[in-house]
Amino acid sequence: MFNSVEHNAPGLWVRFPWGTYFTQKVMALSMASPCGVLSDEEEGGMAVFESTAADIGGLVGQRLNEVTLPEISIISPGLEHRPSIREKALAKPGVIRQGSGGEGNTDKVKVFLRIRPLTEGEKERGEEQGCVCVQNEESLMLKAPKDSQNMKSAERGVAQSMHKFSFSQIFGPETKQQDFFESTMKEMVRDVLRGESRLLYTYGVTNSGKTYTIQGVGREAGLLPRALVSLFRKLQGRLYGAMNLKPVLHQEVRQLDAGEVRAEEIRRDALLKEEDDMTSRMRGGTSTWDSGIGGHSITSHIATQLEDSDSVCLEPDSLSHSGGEELEEGVQFSVWVSFYEIYNEFLYDLLEAPPCLQPKKRAILRLSDDKQGNPYVKDLTWVQVRSAEEAWRVLRAGRRNQSFASTHLNHNSSRSHSIFSTRILHVHPEANQGQATRVSELSVCDLAGSERCKDQRNEERMKEANNINTSLHTLGRCIAALRHNQTNKSRPPQVVPFRDSKLTRVLQGFFCGRGRSSMVVNINPCASTYDETLQALKFSAIVTQLVHGPSTKTRVAYILSLLREPRSHSNDSTLIEEDEDSDEDGDITMFDSDALLRAIEVLKREVQRQREEKEVLEATVREQVFSEMMEVISGMEKDFSQTLETEKALMEERFEDKINNLQKSLKRYYNQEIEERDEQIEALTAALEKKGGVSLAEPAPLPLFPPLALGGEAEGPTPRRSQRLASTTTGELSRVRAELDQCRAELLEKTQELRRVQGQLTPPEHSDALTNAADRKLGEGQRNLRQLRLDLQRLGLNLQSGERACCRNTGGERLRHALTTADHTLAKQDQTLVELQNGLLLVKADLRRKAETLAQMGQMPPCGSASATPGSCQKRGCGAAGNAENQPPEKRHFFRSLFPQHTPSRNGQPQTTPYSRILRSRQQSPPPSPGPSGRYRVTKC
Numbered sequence: 001m002f003n004s005v006e007h008n009a010p011g012l013w014v015r016f017p018w019g020t021y022f023t024q025k026v027m028a029l030s031m032a033s034p035c036g037v038l039s040d041e042e043e044g045g046m047a048v049f050e051s052t053a054a055d056i057g058g059l060v061g062q063r064l065n066e067v068t069l070p071e072i073s074i075i076s077p078g079l080e081h082r083p084s085i086r087e088k089a090l091a092k093p094g095v096i097r098q099g100s101g102g103e104g105n106t107d108k109v110k111v112f113l114r115i116r117p118l119t120e121g122e123k124e125r126g127e128e129q130g131c132v133c134v135q136n137e138e139s140l141m142l143k144a145p146k147d148s149q150n151m152k153s154a155e156r157g158v159a160q161s162m163h164k165f166s167f168s169q170i171f172g173p174e175t176k177q178q179d180f181f182e183s184t185m186k187e188m189v190r191d192v193l194r195g196e197s198r199l200l201y202t203y204g205v206t207n208s209g210k211t212y213t214i215q216g217v218g219r220e221a222g223l224l225p226r227a228l229v230s231l232f233r234k235l236q237g238r239l240y241g242a243m244n245l246k247p248v249l250h251q252e253v254r255q256l257d258a259g260e261v262r263a264e265e266i267r268r269d270a271l272l273k274e275e276d277d278m279t280s281r282m283r284g285g286t287s288t289w290d291s292g293i294g295g296h297s298i299t300s301h302i303a304t305q306l307e308d309s310d311s312v313c314l315e316p317d318s319l320s321h322s323g324g325e326e327l328e329e330g331v332q333f334s335v336w337v338s339f340y341e342i343y344n345e346f347l348y349d350l351l352e353a354p355p356c357l358q359p360k361k362r363a364i365l366r367l368s369d370d371k372q373g374n375p376y377v378k379d380l381t382w383v384q385v386r387s388a389e390e391a392w393r394v395l396r397a398g399r400r401n402q403s404f405a406s407t408h409l410n411h412n413s414s415r416s417h418s419i420f421s422t423r424i425l426h427v428h429p430e431a432n433q434g435q436a437t438r439v440s441e442l443s444v445c446d447l448a449g450s451e452r453c454k455d456q457r458n459e460e461r462m463k464e465a466n467n468i469n470t471s472l473h474t475l476g477r478c479i480a481a482l483r484h485n486q487t488n489k490s491r492p493p494q495v496v497p498f499r500d501s502k503l504t505r506v507l508q509g510f511f512c513g514r515g516r517s518s519m520v521v522n523i524n525p526c527a528s529t530y531d532e533t534l535q536a537l538k539f540s541a542i543v544t545q546l547v548h549g550p551s552t553k554t555r556v557a558y559i560l561s562l563l564r565e566p567r568s569h570s571n572d573s574t575l576i577e578e579d580e581d582s583d584e585d586g587d588i589t590m591f592d593s594d595a596l597l598r599a600i601e602v603l604k605r606e607v608q609r610q611r612e613e614k615e616v617l618e619a620t621v622r623e624q625v626f627s628e629m630m631e632v633i634s635g636m637e638k639d640f641s642q643t644l645e646t647e648k649a650l651m652e653e654r655f656e657d658k659i660n661n662l663q664k665s666l667k668r669y670y671n672q673e674i675e676e677r678d679e680q681i682e683a684l685t686a687a688l689e690k691k692g693g694v695s696l697a698e699p700a701p702l703p704l705f706p707p708l709a710l711g712g713e714a715e716g717p718t719p720r721r722s723q724r725l726a727s728t729t730t731g732e733l734s735r736v737r738a739e740l741d742q743c744r745a746e747l748l749e750k751t752q753e754l755r756r757v758q759g760q761l762t763p764p765e766h767s768d769a770l771t772n773a774a775d776r777k778l779g780e781g782q783r784n785l786r787q788l789r790l791d792l793q794r795l796g797l798n799l800q801s802g803e804r805a806c807c808r809n810t811g812g813e814r815l816r817h818a819l820t821t822a823d824h825t826l827a828k829q830d831q832t833l834v835e836l837q838n839g840l841l842l843v844k845a846d847l848r849r850k851a852e853t854l855a856q857m858g859q860m861p862p863c864g865s866a867s868a869t870p871g872s873c874q875k876r877g878c879g880a881a882g883n884a885e886n887q888p889p890e891k892r893h894f895f896r897s898l899f900p901q902h903t904p905s906r907n908g909q910p911q912t913t914p915y916s917r918i919l920r921s922r923q924q925s926p927p928p929s930p931g932p933s934g935r936y937r938v939t940k941c
């Protein structure tokens with residue numbers, strides 16, 4: 001809940017109990033409702049700022065989110081303001097802060113509510129009407145119908161569905177026009193005749209009965225005709241008949257010469273005559289003429305209006321006759337009327353309009369200020385009227401020019417704010433040439449109805465609705481600012497935005513103490529317009545909290561006090577006493593010119609004093625604001641630099657981490673690469689050693705890259721990069737770069753070497769052919785040997801059998817034959833052996849040759865050291881005898897068995913194979929002489 005809304009374009013300073021915030025949202029929100037008050041949702045979210053009842057007031061101080069919305073929003077005047085003495089003393093002309101004091105409730109702005117009955121059309125439509133409940137003469141309860149926006153908001157928990165409002169007086173649908181007049185305007189007429197100025201304005205949603213209330217229909221004359229009749233009845237016999245005094249400017253009177261008087265008479269007669277003619281001519285017709293604004297044409301539905309207005313009349317004794325007993329003695333009254341409208345923020349004189357049948361652009365009137373800064377409508381037509389009837393005819397003439405149009409809600413809707421003013425000149429006829437001592441005014445303003453722009457289907461209607469809503473919104477802002485100034489007296493007064501719209505500017509005087517205002521709020525009971533009605537009532541609730549501005553009399557009393565005690569201005573308390581005792585009925589015109597000049601001097605000094613006071617105050621405030629701002633700025637600066645430092649450290653740490661991670665990954669990657677290369681080199685070295693039979697006892701290859709000092713290895717906290725960078729010298733960088741280059745060169749060299757070694761390891765093509773031939777021959781030799789072994793075994797068997805036969809002395813011839821056969825066989829075998837031996841020699845020679853070739857190849861630098869020895873071909877086992885252990889065991893055994901005399905057994909004993917035994921036996925016996933066939937002879941045992 002917030003206490004107040006201050007206007008300060010383009011946003012608003014919203015004062016909450018817990019602080020003051022500048023917001024544009026509130027402005028936007030308040031713009032959303034044409035009357036300038038908050039909508040239900042805003043109300044739910046921000047509470048109802050016009051609420052003053054205790055149950056809502058009790059919530060002040062709680063935060064919004066802690067607030068549980070009461071079931072009913074109670075909105076009532078509730079502002080029992082009785083100005084303090086100090087406030088009274090401080091009341092200066094032009095500053096609206098308080099009422100005139102001492103009059104209690106009479107100081108409050110009167111707000112009347114009128115509820116119209118349902119029209120025939122609405123009854124036919126079956127309009128729901130249970131949402132408006134009059135509780136008593138002053139209280140009204142609104143209950144949101146189920147289809148309304150308000151009910152939807154209430155269901156969402158952001159607004160109340162029931163609202164209670166209080167008014168000065170509530171008038172139900174059955175209220176008669178006469179009763180309404182008696183309760184509202186009758187007193188105003190009396191005040192005007194006493195010399196006061198009064199304003200009555202109607203406010204409400206479109207089609208709520210505003211025009212009906214002011215002008216009336218048929219026999220039901222509205223407030224204005226009744227007021228005119230009442231006025232002239234009171235003035236009976238007291239009218240100032242001459243036309244030589246005319247109201248001008250804000251509330252000045254100008255004396256006209258004879259020519260001007262004649263011109264005024266002609267104008268008035270022409271107007272009245274034209275009106276009479278038009279009434280007869282236009283009865284039943286319609287007329288169209290250019291509005292003068294961008295060529296838009298306005299259609300006036302005059303027919304209905306004229307028919308009705310023509311027949312508007314008062315019942316014979318509807319107004320009680322009151323004589324002139326209340327009027328000032330010896331004063332006569334001259335009555336002048338004007339009628340103008342504010343249409344789309346332009347002012348048009350409704351009495352200066354051209355004849356309806358001659359379309360012509362209407363002249364736009366300008367608003368000006370007089371010397372005192374009071375606004376007035378320049379060049380406005382004022383017509384002197386001598387009776388209520390004449391006034392009514394002038395009003396009718398003006399209504400022809402008024403902007404009406406048919407809308408979806410009202411077939412004859414006012415599209416402008418119209419203001420009918422009656423100025424009464426209080427004339428002292430016995431004075432020289434007649435002198436108007438005072439001018440009072442009664443203004444009746446029929447405001448156009450607020451309406452939803454989106455409901456308008458016509459572009460022109462949309463524009464009108466927009467302008468109507470804007471001006472009504474400005475009126476709402478002015479009222480809210482006035483209320484703020486009245487309720488927050490300890491704070492500096494807000495500027496009331498009267499200048500923001502034409503409407504508020506022309507009505508300004510009535511809100512600033514140069515008169516009083518009363519408001520009539522019109523509503524219709526239809527549920528279909530509930531949401532708009534609620535907004536209108538919320539606006540009216542603010543107005544009910546207003547008190548009237550200081551009256552003219554108070555200002556006179558203030559001046560009088562200054563004159564009586566010129567030096568008392570420096571002491572407020574003295575002034576207050578004077579004010580309390582002063583005669584409020586004092587009239588400044590009682591003073592002679594000397595006294596007035598003195599008063600002016602005093603006022604000048606007072607103005608000067610106040611100006612100086614304000615300047616000092618301004619300087620102090622500026623100084624305070626400056627020092628506070630400097631404090632705030634230095635605090636912000638400090639905070640900012642701290643934040644900056646923290647951010648910097650944070651960023652550096654983050655990037656340090658990133659760099660470290662990167663370094664680690666790089667290091668891991670290069671170490672892996674180095675290890676792989678080293679492994680490759682080792683494998684190649686081992687292969688070379690294996691090939692060459694020489695150990696390449698080289699030192700372990702150095703890693704291609706020296707240990708990568710890329711950071712991240714150091715234990716403990718490392719200084720920040722920025723610090724390291726600061727300490728890093730250019731020399732270190734170049735050293736690291738040189739090391740890197742060296743590593744690269746080494747890597748290149750090693751790679752080339754590897755390639756070379758790989759090339760060498762590939763055996764030459766011709767060595768393959770030699771090896772293959774040797775293998776083939778070896779295979780042949782082995783096959784022969786196997787055959788030989790078989791033959792020998794068979795021979796041995798034969799020999800054994802021969803021996804056995806010899807032992808048994810069985811057939812010498814047969815034995816001899818066997819021996820001969822054996823000799824042949826042995827000879828053959830010897831020959832085979834010789835051949836085999838030759839073959840082996842050839843193979844050996846071949847192998848040696850191969851070994852030499854390999855040795856030659858192995859001598860190639862740089863690896864042509866030990867690995868290039870002939871031993872490099874030992875794989876085949878065909879070379880050196882000293883390397884016999886490399887031979888397969890069965891082969892060695894075979895050679896030993898072949899050459900027993902050269903291959904003694906390990907224990908020195910000759911081995912006893914069948915063949916050796918045979919040889920031995922033959923060596924012991926004389927060798928048989930070869931026979932004629934060259935065969936050995938076999939000796940007898």
Ligand SMILES: Nc1ncnc2c1ncn2[C@@H]1O[C@H](COP(=O)(O)OP(=O)(O)OP(=O)(O)O)[C@@H](O)[C@H]1O
Pocket residue numbers: 115116117119173204205206207208209210211212213217410412413414415447448449450522
């Ligand atoms: N108290 C009432 N008794 C009977 N009929 C009424 C009463 N008030 C209004 N009406 C009727 O309601 C209708 C609308 O009234 P009116 O034109 O005065 O509304 P309005 O508020 O001036 O609308 P707008 O703002 O659009 O000009 C008219 O037909 C009028 O006769």
